[in-house]
Structures are given as C-alpha cells and as structure tokens.
Amino acid sequence: MSDSTRPLEIPIGIDQIRDAADRxxxxxxxxxxxxxxxxxxxxxxxxFLKCENFxxxxxxxxxxxMNALLQLTEDERHKGVVTHSSGNHAQALxxxxxxxxxxxxxxxxHTAPSIKxxxxxxxxxxxxxxxxxxxxxxATVAQLMEEHGYTLVHPYDxxxxxxxxxxxxLELIEDAGPLDVVIAPVGGGGLMAGTCLAxxxxxxxxxxxxxxxxxxxxxxxxxxxxxxxxxxxxxTVADGLRTSLGRRPFAVLSRxxxxxxxxxxxEILQAMRFIWERVNIIIEPSCAVPVAALLxxxxxxxxxxxxxxxxxxxxxxxxxxxxxxxERWLEKGR
Amino acid sequence: MSDSTRPLEIPIGIDQIRDAADRxxxxxxxxxxxxxxxxxxxxxxxxFLKCENFxxxxxxxxxxxMNALLQLTEDERHKGVVTHSSGNHAQALxxxxxxxxxxxxxxxxHTAPSIKxxxxxxxxxxxxxxxxxxxxxxATVAQLMEEHGYTLVHPYDxxxxxxxxxxxxLELIEDAGPLDVVIAPVGGGGLMAGTCLAxxxxxxxxxxxxxxxxxxxxxxxxxxxxxxxxxxxxxTVADGLRTSLGRRPFAVLSRxxxxxxxxxxxEILQAMRFIWERVNIIIEPSCAVPVAALLxxxxxxxxxxxxxxxxxxxxxxxxxxxxxxxERWLEKGR
Numbered sequence: 093m094s095d096s097t098r099p100l101e102i103p104i105g106i107d108q109i110r111d112a113a114d115r116x117x118x119x120x121x122x123x124x125x126x127x128x129x130x131x132x133x134x135x136x137x138x139x140f141l142k143c144e145n146f147x148x149x150x151x152x153x154x155x156x157x158m159n160a161l162l163q164l165t166e167d168e169r170h171k172g173v174v175t176h177s178s179g180n181h182a183q184a185l186x187x188x189x190x191x192x193x194x195x196x197x198x199x200x201x202h203t204a205p206s207i208k209x210x211x212x213x214x215x216x217x218x219x220x221x222x223x224x225x226x227x228x229x230x231a232t233v234a235q236l237m238e239e240h241g242y243t244l245v246h247p248y249d250x251x252x253x254x255x256x257x258x259x260x261x262l263e264l265i266e267d268a269g270p271l272d273v274v275i276a277p278v279g280g281g282g283l284m285a286g287t288c289l290a291x292x293x294x295x296x297x298x299x300x301x302x303x304x305x306x307x308x309x310x311x312x313x314x315x316x317x318x319x320x321x322x323x324x325x326x327x328t329v330a331d332g333l334r335t336s337l338g339r340r341p342f343a344v345l346s347r348x349x350x351x352x353x354x355x356x357x358x359e360i361l362q363a364m365r366f367i368w369e370r371v372n373i374i375i376e377p378s379c380a381v382p383v384a385a386l387l388x389x390x391x392x393x394x395x396x397x398x399x400x401x402x403x404x405x406x407x408x409x410x411x412x413x414x415x416x417x418x419e420r421w422l423e424k425g426r
Numbered sequence: 427m428s429d430s431t432r433p434l435e436i437p438i439g440i441d442q443i444r445d446a447a448d449r450x451x452x453x454x455x456x457x458x459x460x461x462x463x464x465x466x467x468x469x470x471x472x473x474f475l476k477c478e479n480f481x482x483x484x485x486x487x488x489x490x491x492m493n494a495l496l497q498l499t500e501d502e503r504h505k506g507v508v509t510h511s512s513g514n515h516a517q518a519l520x521x522x523x524x525x526x527x528x529x530x531x532x533x534x535x536h537t538a539p540s541i542k543x544x545x546x547x548x549x550x551x552x553x554x555x556x557x558x559x560x561x562x563x564x565a566t567v568a569q570l571m572e573e574h575g576y577t578l579v580h581p582y583d584x585x586x587x588x589x590x591x592x593x594x595x596l597e598l599i600e601d602a603g604p605l606d607v608v609i610a611p612v613g614g615g616g617l618m619a620g621t622c623l624a625x626x627x628x629x630x631x632x633x634x635x636x637x638x639x640x641x642x643x644x645x646x647x648x649x650x651x652x653x654x655x656x657x658x659x660x661x662t663v664a665d666g667l668r669t670s671l672g673r674r675p676f677a678v679l680s681r682x683x684x685x686x687x688x689x690x691x692x693e694i695l696q697a698m699r700f701i702w703e704r705v706n707i708i709i710e711p712s713c714a715v716p717v718a719a720l721l722x723x724x725x726x727x728x729x730x731x732x733x734x735x736x737x738x739x740x741x742x743x744x745x746x747x748x749x750x751x752x753e754r755w756l757e758k759g760r
Binding site: 365410 | 702706748751
C-alpha cells in the first residue's frame, strides 16, 4: 500500500479543538456570524455566515498558525519556525510568530505578489524566495530546517493547525445554534478537517459538505477514489484552493465528510459579487466557492434547513478596482 | 427672525430613542461593532466601528423609516406614506412600509440610477419621477399628499426618523463600552442628531464630532453662523451628504455637537479603500468621511482614547469594478 493511500490515525478530536479555543482566547478574534435575507431567499434556507474574513490577517489561517506556535517547546521557540506559502498562511504565521516572540521564516515563490511579500515582512518574518514549483518549495524548506533547526508549521497538513482551524466551526455552532448542514471550502483540507472534527464532536447529526472549484476538484476525486489524487497547478480564480489535499486532512475528510460539491469559475465570481453586494463584506474568490455551490443549487438538501458556511477570508488585491473607480468618481464629483 | 434661524424646540431625548429601540427589536438588525488593529495604529486610538452597512437595505436609514412607520395612526397607515429620496432612504421606507403593511410612494428624480429605482419597486413601493431639483421634489410630494392623503416620512427632518437613527449609537455604546468621542457623518443631519441625543442621554461626557466633505460643508458653516446655510448641489463623491442640514437636526446639533471636521475628496476615497482592505467590509463614500477625517488627523483629541464611529452604509454600485475584475481574473484563471 502506497504512502498516500494508507489511512492515517486521527489523533485529535473535539478536546484538542476546545484546547485550541482556550489557547486562542484574546489572541484570535471571535468573528461575527452574519445572515442575509437575500441569500436566505435565494437558497431557501437560513444561512449563517461565519466571517473569518474579519479574522486577524483577514483569514481563518491565523487560528491554526497561532495554535501551532503556542505549543512549541522552549527549544523549538528559540530556534524558530518555517513554512512555505504565498498566501494567507504566510501572513498568519508571521503575525502569530511575532505575537509569540518566535523567529519565523517564510519560503515564497519569487512570483508571489510583492504586496504579500511586504505584508509578511511587515510582521517581522524573514522571507526566502524559491522557484514556483512544489519541489523547489519543499527543498528550500528542508534546507532551512537543516541549517537553522527550524520547526515546520505546515499550512494544513499539521494536527495543531487543523485543531486551530476547527475553532471557527466551534464558534459558529455556539453562536448560530443548531445547524443541519455545515459547508466549507476544501483546498489543502486543513479548514475542512478542523470543521469536520469540531462539528462531529459537538453536533454529530449535522451534515458536512465540502466545496471545491470544478477546476481544482482533487479532494473530490481523492475521496471518491479512496486515495489522494494530486492537483497539477489547476487554473482557478480561487487561488487558495489550488493546493492538493494533505494526508491528515484526507484521513479526516474520508471519515467525516458526506461529499464535495463543485462550482464553475463564473459561478465563483458571481457568488463573490453576491456576497459583496448583498452582505457588504469583502470575501476572496476561494471563500466564495461554498456560496457558489449553494446558489447553483448543488446542495439541495439545504432547503428549509439551518445551514452554516465558513467564509474563509477576504484578502483581495483591490488595486485594479480602485484605480478605475477613483478616476470615475473623482471625475463625477468634480 | 427668519424661519431658518429660529431655534426649534427639541421634543425628543433618550426616552424616545429607547422607545424606538424597543419598537425596532426583531425588525432592525443589531449590527456588529468591529475593530481593526491597522486602523487603531494609524489613528492612535481604540476605534469601534458600528457597522450599519450591515443594517437592512445596507444602511442606518432603515431604523428611522421603520420607527416612523410604526407610529402611524390607523388612518395614516391606511392612506400610506410618501417621501422623496434617490438614495438609501427610498429603499428603507419601501422595505419598512412592506413590513408594516403600509402603502408607500417614493418620489425620485428621473436621473436616479435605475438600480435604485428597481430596488425600491422591488420592496413594493410606488415610484413617481420628478425633475432633479429640490423644487420639483417638494412640489411632487406636496401634490401626492394632497391627492392621496399620504403622510410624509422625511428622510431626516422628522423627529421619529431622528429617534430611530439614534438607536445605532445607543447600541454602539452598549456594545463597545464607555467612549470618549463619537464621530458620525453629517448630511441632512438626521443620523448625527440621533447620535447626539443617544450619546448625550447615556454618556454625557462623550465628545460629539461630525464629519462632512469639504465640498459639502454646509452643516459646518451653519453651526458656525448660527443659521442654516443651504447647500447648492455640491459636487462630492459622498453622494449621501449632498443634502442641506434640516431644521430639526440643526437644533440638535447646535446644542450638542462640539464641532464638524471635513475631508477632501481624495481623502474620502482613500479612507473608503482603507476600510475595504483592512476591515474587509464594503462602505460607501459618504460613510468613509469620518474615517477620512480621523486618518487625516483632524480629530487630534482622539489620541489614546476610545472612539466610536458610525459606519452609515455600504450601498455601492459594484458594476464597473466587477466588470474589469471578472475579465482579468477569468483570464488569469484560464
């Protein structure tokens, strides 16, 4: 049996998520749960939106990174941590490390937007460039670990990170009350895994559904085939969901997730716009994927139920939007 | 003494605002209060953002309209209500009237965006067009009142509307705890008047500051000169703040408001972008004016204090932004 198909043990559950919630108290924001009558009408359900776009660094990733940092040994704290990410996990780890007083190093492809590089450096992390390939990322991280004794804080394939991510669903259930369905996006699977464990541990009858871009449906295929199906640089606007499913998340999703639904690119952008316009919050494309699936009617069992959706993040580069808008408005206002 | 300089009696106070809060319970959303460390750092204060962009119809206006509707006599309810507005009050009155089961008619200039007309009709209100002048608006409303016996629900120069608007500040103070300063935008002055009465009635030591676009500083000039100075079609991106100060708001602001600070057009757009990017919420330009004044250092006494800001609304036409964005992203994702 190959490495990727052997089912991993799942060493964490609701207790570890509750511990993480205790650790994160006062450090992570308890984000609000919003609802929107226009959304409820469109999907025929009471939908509760857990707004992790209001989390620190604008995404749920802070929860997992902080939870991992707070469990390091004194020696590990002293030597520091490393990760690879060009996205929200980079900033999450950098901020968590700053708060924990731990040195952090983030490996980023040299193609990453300079705004993300700056934000990560802004929290005091060291940024090391690599080639934009999985091999180069992993080799660079391995070398840094070897050289400096850094501890890896993986973006999603890490039990502490998964437990931290699960605290969002825990809060959602506490604040929204009983939920019939919980739906969240699946990229590397860390959030969905934490959501599964938190939900199964507090509300075992709640159905769990994942959502992926149709163009990056590796987790769906992995669950259907019972083995991790790698994702090969999929082209989707949902840039946070391009990664392949991790082994630990795969183990959790295999046990707890009912199924994964998908959304097309245009549906993702329409859903993002729907949320921007109707809820007046900014969410990123990856975050819009579950909403897109709901709006497209791909979770029909939601009808008449109380459904929770984890809105994962809101980090969007607004530059191109604002340039045209400012010109237009200042022109009009003159 | 002319009509516009004679100080009006102020027949409402904290009791009427508490009554309004009771009336609105379960009808208006209790909107969240958010904070943002990036904003706090920039302005050197703990800033509490009362997010009325999450209110029904996306703006605080629902509070005042609903409060007014709920105080109609049976005869008034039967005959219906009328107002003039091309903005958030139109939709607010339309929705409130639908919920209260009262016929509503909204007079809009024929130049109003069709999206606003549609939204107002969508809530079941009758929309009557007029010329885009104050005279035409008022004449059309007067004629409709004469013909149909409608009751006028003025967008801001109405004590019930002011009391309803004041419930936002009441909730802000309840949720944020003691505040040293409260700042809100001033257009017709209804929100600022309600904010003044709610704040003075619950937290008399809190300083009250208004904010206006420098290009539409009629309220500032009115307070300085002790008489209402009309605004003549000012050209500002803050379209909700183009109206002249109402007589009732003028009376309240004269008594309670410490002063009015202003913001330039580019500052307003920068502040709007700051909130979009850092808080991940969508606010409209009018709503960004107090934030612009804070970011520009025009309220220096805020340093080291706890400050509340009423974020008034989030209704922005996203069409031009999304057209360019969708094309760009779908291209990238392909």
